[in-house]
Amino acid sequence: RKEVEQDPGPFNVPEGATVAFNCTYSNSASQSFFWYRQDCRKEPKLLMSVYSSGNEDGRFTAQLNRASQYISLLIRDSKLSDSATYLCAVTRSGSARQLTFGSGTQLTVLP
Amino acid sequence: NAGVTQTPKFQVLKTGQSMTLQCAQDMNHEYMSWYRQDPGMGLRLIHYSVGAGITDQGEVPNGYNVSRSTTEDFPLRLLSAAPSQTSVYFCASSFTLAASYEQYFGPGTRLTVT
Numbered sequence: 001r002k003e004v005e006q007d008p009g010p011f012n013v014p015e016g017a018t019v020a021f022n023c024t025y026s027n028s029a030s031q032s033f034f035w036y037r038q039d040c041r042k043e044p045k046l047l048m049s050v051y052s053s054g055n056e057d058g059r060f061t062a063q064l065n066r067a068s069q070y071i072s073l074l075i076r077d078s079k080l081s082d083s084a085t086y087l088c089a090v091t092r093s094g095s096a097r098q099l100t101f102g103s104g105t106q107l108t109v110l111p
Numbered sequence: 112n113a114g115v116t117q118t119p120k121f122q123v124l125k126t127g128q129s130m131t132l133q134c135a136q137d138m139n140h141e142y143m144s145w146y147r148q149d150p151g152m153g154l155r156l157i158h159y160s161v162g163a164g165i166t167d168q169g170e171v172p173n174g175y176n177v178s179r180s181t182t183e184d185f186p187l188r189l190l191s192a193a194p195s196q197t198s199v200y201f202c203a204s205s206f207t208l209a210a211s212y213e214q215y216f217g218p219g220t221r222l223t224v225t
Contacts, residue, residue: 008151043201043216044154087153098169099144099214103153 006102021105023088024070032091033071037084078109115217123223124192132187134202142205143185147198192224
């Protein structure tokens with residue numbers, strides 16, 4: 001089983017839709033959690049850190065469920081510009097310095 | 112601020128050749144790392160460094176060497192290139208690897224080994 005797993009998609013949604021991605025992690029001792037966005041043939045960029053209490057940034061909401069070992073990303077009122085691959089990342093147990101990425105979920109927002 | 116820079120952007124090597132991928136950051140970040148990204152595999156950590164003179168292995172270190180003689184630079188060396196090393200390589204840096212600190216990625220180097 002991979003340490004961090006994501007549904008690869010693709011998710012094709014119309015503009016204005018709400019879309020949610022989940023990411024599961026296998027190690028219960030994982031400490032820090034992140035969502036990154038990667039545009040085609042570009043470098044990943046941090047979208048949000050994920051905190052235990054959940055956090056929101058505009059149309060984006062991130063949640064952490066430690067009991068079930070997953071993090072989620074909710075995008076409301078999707079825009080064409082949200083089309084990208086979304087990567088979750090988790091710090092490895094025992095090493096706050098090693099970040100493990102999921103393989104990414106591809107989102108296309110359609111006009 | 113240039114952020115994280117990587118050179119070259121593209122490279123084609125023949126099997127057995129060696130080369131160094133360059134990475135530099137001008138943000139005075141302590142932590143630097145190298146990842147490779149392959150289709151369907153996500154980003155996998157190759158090597159990382161928590162400061163000048165300190166390096167450690169990540170998930171897929173075989174076939175790669177690193178050194179960190181200065182805070183700014185973190186080159187990745189391929190000693191004897193193999194087709195399995197065809198990939199996109201990203202360098203990243205951050206002040207530290209904690210929830211409140213963002214990792215900044217360079218634009219990547221696309222390497223093909225024939």
